[in-house]
Amino acid sequence: MFVAILLLAAFVCLIVTYLWTLKSRYDYFVRRNIPGPSPKFFFGHYLTLWNVPFYSRQIQGWTRQYGNIYGLFEGTRPMYVVSDVDFLQEVFVKQFSSFHSRRRPFITRNMKGNRGHLFSAQADEWRRQRHVINPTFSAAKLKMMTPLVSECIEAMMKKVNEINGDEFNIYALYKRLTLDVICEYLCTIYSL
Known part of the structure; x- marks a missing residue:
């Protein structure tokens, strides 16, 4: 007791x-x-x-x-x-x-690898x-990227103008624009 x-x-x-x-x-x-x-x-x-x-x-x-x-x-x-x-x-x-x-x-605290x-x-x-x-990512390097981004935007705007007022999925175009901007620095390939 x-x-x-x-x-x-x-x-x-x-x-x-x-x-x-x-x-x-x-x-x-x-x-x-x-x-x-x-x-x-x-x-x-x-x-x-x-x-x-x-x-x-x-x-x-x-x-x-x-x-x-x-x-x-x-x-x-x-x-x-x-x-x-x-x-x-x-x-x-x-x-x-x-x-x-x-x-x-908490979930990733004990994971090994892929922490680089x-x-x-x-x-x-x-x-x-x-x-x-x-x-x-210095200011000078980012300014150098502006013309390349502008080229990609012009290509996208050209594609938008070709649609002639029909409905379209802008999200798909923005994804492709993002890919174009990234690829522009690697090699000049357009997906639009």
Whole structure:
């Protein structure tokens, strides 16, 4: 009997400790005076986001309600939502060396292989890839691409003019335009 009471007391202590820890995690933004919607027990804001037809509209609504910087919870993990352009400029441009690695999604965290691209690279590998890729997207290089993109757009407009007011699928043409722009840099082949 004594052992059963002791086990029950230990179980109750574990539950109380877990609930206290969970409550203190959910007070993360409150302690920092960061606004945001109230999280649901254990799920955070997952249930709210899963039950809306458009995730992005829910985020937009919260941004209107709570401002450009507010907090959400992925389960019990705090997450900042930032739409302040000046703040993002500071983080992604001026201090990008401090904010280079993103947390990998839970599903892909334990996967091996296929992690060599810029979006999944971490730390030094990310820096190396960024150093190699950056010169390709300089302002001067992007300006050099403008005539090539213009040629592709002219080819698409010529194709649109040939249709003579009939209904057509613009999405298919835009996909082909995208392919043409990409291929224009590799070899001059038009799909339109």
